[in-house]
Amino acid sequence: MNFDFTEEQIMLRDSVERYMREDYDFEKRREIADSEQGMSADNWQTFADLGWLSIPFAEEHGGFGGSATDTMLVMEEFGKGLLIEPYLATVLLFGAALQKGGNKEVQDTLIPKIIDGSCLGALAYLERQSRFELSDVLTTAVADSDGYRLNGEKVVVFNGANADQLIVSARTSGEQSDEDGISLFLVAASAAGVECSSYKMMDGQRVANIVLKDVSVSADKLLGELGGGHEILTAVEMEANLALAAEALGIMGQLNAKTLEYTKTREQFSVAISSFQALQHRMVDTFMDYEQTKSLLYRAVCAMTNGEEDAATAIHALKVMVDRAGTRIYAEAIQLHGGMGLTDELDVGHYAKRLMMIITTFGNGDYHQAKFNAIRYN
Amino acid sequence: MDTSFSEQDIAFRDEVRAFFAASYDEELRSRAANVDTFKAAVVEWQRRLHKQGWIAPGWPVEHGGTGWNSTQKFIYESERAAAGVRDVVPFGLTMVAPVIYTFGTDEQKEKFLPRILATDDWWCQGYSEPGSGSDLASLKTKAEVDGDDYIINGAKVWTTYAQYADWIFCLVRTSSEGRKQQGITFLLIDMKTPGITVNPIVSIDNHHSLNEVVFENVRVPMANRIGEQDKGWTYAKALLAHERTGIAGVADSIRNLGEVRRFAEQEVNGGKTLASDPMFQSRLSNIEIELMALEYTELRVLATVAAGGAPGAESSMLKIKGTEIQQAIQSLRMEVAAYYQGVLPNDLAEEQLGHSFGSAARQSYMYGRAATVYGGSNEIQKNIIAKAVLGL
Ligand SMILES: Cc1cc2nc3c(=O)[nH]c(=O)nc-3n(C[C@H](O)[C@H](O)[C@H](O)COP(=O)(O)OP(=O)(O)OC[C@H]3O[C@@H](n4cnc5c(N)ncnc54)[C@H](O)[C@@H]3O)c2cc1C
Numbered sequence: 001m002n003f004d005f006t007e008e009q010i011m012l013r014d015s016v017e018r019y020m021r022e023d024y025d026f027e028k029r030r031e032i033a034d035s036e037q038g039m040s041a042d043n044w045q046t047f048a049d050l051g052w053l054s055i056p057f058a059e060e061h062g063g064f065g066g067s068a069t070d071t072m073l074v075m076e077e078f079g080k081g082l083l084i085e086p087y088l089a090t091v092l093l094f095g096a097a098l099q100k101g102g103n104k105e106v107q108d109t110l111i112p113k114i115i116d117g118s119c120l121g122a123l124a125y126l127e128r129q130s131r132f133e134l135s136d137v138l139t140t141a142v143a144d145s146d147g148y149r150l151n152g153e154k155v156v157v158f159n160g161a162n163a164d165q166l167i168v169s170a171r172t173s174g175e176q177s178d179e180d181g182i183s184l185f186l187v188a189a190s191a192a193g194v195e196c197s198s199y200k201m202m203d204g205q206r207v208a209n210i211v212l213k214d215v216s217v218s219a220d221k222l223l224g225e226l227g228g229g230h231e232i233l234t235a236v237e238m239e240a241n242l243a244l245a246a247e248a249l250g251i252m253g254q255l256n257a258k259t260l261e262y263t264k265t266r267e268q269f270s271v272a273i274s275s276f277q278a279l280q281h282r283m284v285d286t287f288m289d290y291e292q293t294k295s296l297l298y299r300a301v302c303a304m305t306n307g308e309e310d311a312a313t314a315i316h317a318l319k320v321m322v323d324r325a326g327t328r329i330y331a332e333a334i335q336l337h338g339g340m341g342l343t344d345e346l347d348v349g350h351y352a353k354r355l356m357m358i359i360t361t362f363g364n365g366d367y368h369q370a371k372f373n374a375i376r377y378n
Numbered sequence: 379m380d381t382s383f384s385e386q387d388i389a390f391r392d393e394v395r396a397f398f399a400a401s402y403d404e405e406l407r408s409r410a411a412n413v414d415t416f417k418a419a420v421v422e423w424q425r426r427l428h429k430q431g432w433i434a435p436g437w438p439v440e441h442g443g444t445g446w447n448s449t450q451k452f453i454y455e456s457e458r459a460a461a462g463v464r465d466v467v468p469f470g471l472t473m474v475a476p477v478i479y480t481f482g483t484d485e486q487k488e489k490f491l492p493r494i495l496a497t498d499d500w501w502c503q504g505y506s507e508p509g510s511g512s513d514l515a516s517l518k519t520k521a522e523v524d525g526d527d528y529i530i531n532g533a534k535v536w537t538t539y540a541q542y543a544d545w546i547f548c549l550v551r552t553s554s555e556g557r558k559q560q561g562i563t564f565l566l567i568d569m570k571t572p573g574i575t576v577n578p579i580v581s582i583d584n585h586h587s588l589n590e591v592v593f594e595n596v597r598v599p600m601a602n603r604i605g606e607q608d609k610g611w612t613y614a615k616a617l618l619a620h621e622r623t624g625i626a627g628v629a630d631s632i633r634n635l636g637e638v639r640r641f642a643e644q645e646v647n648g649g650k651t652l653a654s655d656p657m658f659q660s661r662l663s664n665i666e667i668e669l670m671a672l673e674y675t676e677l678r679v680l681a682t683v684a685a686g687g688a689p690g691a692e693s694s695m696l697k698i699k700g701t702e703i704q705q706a707i708q709s710l711r712m713e714v715a716a717y718y719q720g721v722l723p724n725d726l727a728e729e730q731l732g733h734s735f736g737s738a739a740r741q742s743y744m745y746g747r748a749a750t751v752y753g754g755s756n757e758i759q760k761n762i763i764a765k766a767v768l769g770l
Contacts, residue, residue, distance in 0.1 A: 199726055335747070366713065367647070
């Protein structure tokens with residue numbers, strides 16, 4: 001038993017770390033966030049060239065065949081540098097759904113395009129009424145002579161406006177919240193009847209509400225089994241939660257480091273404010289929060305990698321921890337920076353907002369705690 | 379021990395309730411919520427209150443106060459909050475005015491108080507400096523005597539609404555001898571005086587309410603000094619006690635908690651409303667229980683003050699608990715909004731977006747982080763209690 005990374009993993013991590021540190025400074029990131037697209041196409045091409053877009057994909061499609069640990073290492077570095085490009089949406093949501101559900105032909109055409117940077121994707125899984133429940137789907141897909149006809153609305157679709165291709169969850173049978181009867185369809189963003197209204201989120205990313213009006217898709221664009229989409233979505237979500245937790249960990253570490261640094265240099269009452277024990281203990285608490293989150297992340301990644309039965313339990317626990325520990329960490333970071341922490345100019349608030357978005361994505365702490373309770377105590 | 383209302387109290391309550399219902403209309407509410415019309419709407423509302431004679435319940439009657447007893451003030455405040463009516467902007471009415479009517483000259487009272495009552499002047503507070511926040515007494519903005527004037531040089535920061543202000547009340551250094559609290563002077567400065575520059579600071583709620591105010595050779599007549607030179611700290615401290623009573627914001631928190639609950643009744647997860655979820659209910663009740671207690675803590679403090687006692691260190695407790703509760707409510711509202719907490723204001727219509735309060739929830743949550751920082755941070759308040767109450 002050990003917690004060491006392979007040489008290859010260390011190289012990968014270091015390459016991302018170096019890029020984020022040298023080529024992705026906060027001011028550049030702010031410009032990208034303020035741009036109309038909310039991402040940089042040049043950066044995206046660089047990620048492709050560096051091989052980052054290939055990490056989780058199978059080798060037969062030109063992928064790196066990476067593990068959950070590889071993704072974790074990369075995501076943690078992305079978190080530290082507050083990456084804004086749609087890595088999660090394109091590679092870890094859209095890409096993972098394709099990898100898990102796509103037929104060979106669809107995979108053969110699209111996965112290489114994701115890897116070379118020419119295809120941006122999005123997974124449209126949320127609806128107005130669904131809150132955190134992946135199974136709450138009202139969008140319908142009705143079979144017709146050409147394949148299927150989709151009607152409904154998807155909301156807060158990450159990367160929805162920039163995506164070339166969408167994977168949409170739609171109901172092919174069953175009632176509103178049934179897990180059975182949900183199917184996934186590949187839909188071109190340019191297809192007739194797809195209407196997209198895009199808007200910006202607090203972490204700088206662009207999302208979209210997507211209305212589908214009689215959108216026609218051919219039968220080969222069904223991913224996985226008819227009515228079996230929920231299982232794919234759940235598997236994608238589990239892995240994405242690990243990746244998001246790793247990103248969160250990167251952010252938490254940065255917030256703690258920045259706060260520690262600030263309190264050592266900020267003087268009030270003729271001394272550094274880090275000399276006040278009241279603040280020291282708080283920073284010790286957030287340090288422990290960080291370490292505990294890291295431990296649960298490693299635990300969940302190991303459980304996932306080894307295919308342990310209780311991987312789901314560990315992931316729920318991790319999401320609870322990311323919420324509770326993450327919230328304490330960003331709140332303390334802002335508080336200990338005093339007025340400075342309230343400014344948009346300082347990066348601390350931006351880290352906080354990305355962390356807040358991560359906490360909410362795929363269910364907040366309460367949501368996952370209820371799931372955890374149901375598995376452990378019912 | 380009796381906290382029930384008399385018949386007169388109930389009649390008063392009904393009168394206040396009817397006034398708010400009739401006067402604080404939807405149009406005013408939405409204009410006050412919009413940055414472009416905010417100032418005009420606030421001025422208009424405060425003038426309506428002034429016309430009604432209710433603009434300054436805390437002032438002595440001879441200067442324009444209402445003469446209400448503490449029960450009436452409590453009722454007024456509860457009704458205001460319950461109706462969702464915004465509180466008055468504090469800088470003139472509840473911050474500088476008490477200093478002026480307590481320590482000012484007759485000329486100063488005549489010049490400033492009527493204009494404050496009528497919201498003819500917009501005030502801001504120039505205390506904090508880049509190097510002096512919690513340790514306010516270390517402030518360095520310098521005032522040098524030149525004939526009948528002071529010449530001011532230095533910078534203030536975090537000055538709320540300086541961009542709107544006609545006047546700023548400042549603490550400035552007139553002497554560096556002795557303890558740092560000595561040698562501070564309290565000045566009233568016309569914002570139109572040459573040499574003042576206001577630089578905007580955007581905060582994490584994406585709004586502009588904060589500013590840096592820079593003074594370069596700004597000439598201020600000595601007639602604008604409050605009390606004696608070098609004694610400003612004493613006057614400012616008296617004002618701080620005023621600033622902290624009412625800072626608990628109990629009435630507003632009661633309303634806001636109720637609102638969160640209503641939102642939670644409409645939010646459904648997996649076929650069940652969030653309001654019916656036991657976990658969510660515990661979150662609500664954790665806050666409500668603290669709030670029930672704080673309401674009575676505040677009443678106990680007010681009763682002491684009404685009996686002639688000083689608010690003292692108890693006001694620090696009101697500030698700590700009150701702001702913690704405010705933040706807990708803001709955070710719960712964010713949870714209800716789920717993904718929509720992240721939405722920045724945009725051009726989409728509400729039907730198109732699919733949500734009504736997420737963006738506003740985030741704005742108040744993000745700005746709400748400041749409540750534990752300003753007005754003396756909660757850490758500083760704990761230091762005060764440790765020292766003044768526990769004798770440590
Ligand atoms: C939204 C907002 C509006 C404001 N409006 C105004 C205004 O209109 N006018 C004005 O003059 N000022 C205003 N302020 C300034 C406010 O009063 C200061 O921010 C506050 O006094 C804290 O000072 P600071 O920001 O310099 O933080 P610092 O004093 O540097 O404090 C940083 C951290 O250290 C902690 N700390 C400091 N000393 C101690 C100690 N001895 N023991 C334990 N912990 C300690 C603090 O609690 C804080 O967490 C405003 C601030 C904000 C955020």
